[in-house]
Amino acid sequence: MTLEALEIRFQVSMGAAIASLRALAGELRRVDSAASGMYASGLKLSGGLAAGIRAGRGAVVRAADEVAEAAVARIRKALDIRSPSRVARGLGERFSEGFALGVLDASARAAMGSGALALSAADALRAAPIPDGRGDGLSEAVERALSGMTVVSPIHVDGVKLGEAAIRGINAVKRATGRQMLDI
Numbered sequence: 001m002t003l004e005a006l007e008i009r010f011q012v013s014m015g016a017a018i019a020s021l022r023a024l025a026g027e028l029r030r031v032d033s034a035a036s037g038m039y040a041s042g043l044k045l046s047g048g049l050a051a052g053i054r055a056g057r058g059a060v061v062r063a064a065d066e067v068a069e070a071a072v073a074r075i076r077k078a079l080d081i082r083s084p085s086r087v088a089r090g091l092g093e094r095f096s097e098g099f100a101l102g103v104l105d106a107s108a109r110a111a112m113g114s115g116a117l118a119l120s121a122a123d124a125l126r127a128a129p130i131p132d133g134r135g136d137g138l139s140e141a142v143e144r145a146l147s148g149m150t151v152v153s154p155i156h157v158d159g160v161k162l163g164e165a166a167i168r169g170i171n172a173v174k175r176a177t178g179r180q181m182l183d184i
Helices: 003-078 085-126 139-144 159-177
Strands: none
Touching: 085 159
16 A cells, blocks of 8 residues: 555545544534533522422411411410419419318327327426436426427328318318319
8 A cells, every 4th residue: 555545544534533523522512502401491490499489488477377376366265364364373272272271281280299299208208217416307307408499390291182182172162152163
């Protein structure tokens, strides 16, 4: 093969390669154009969706407000709330009355028990024949030591008994006044 034949073949091959590259470049431009169109369409779709959601926001907020207001109104009606709640106030009054009655009932028993304990202790000390060195018996010495002392007895509150006392108090008020405050 001659140099001229090689040159011709080279030019033909190069021409075919250049034509193929130009065709490929054209295809790439079409794909790029299509991709740009898809990108723009996606932006428009997303923007439209977002705008639609924003446009509906007011309706969602109004619906939430309506539900919240309905719930508050229902709670106020159920509790007879007119600031302050009459139901809660009535319960507090009845509970306080019952609690006071229970404490009074228990305090009398506690005082009686403490008094009996003190008398029993004093009697036992009087009976003790041990002298204190001044000619007095032990009971007299203890009585002198205890003469200015105050005895304090703790009161333990049983929750069940407290509840029963509260119910008795509520029922007593109902019987006395004829007013129905609470169904128990």
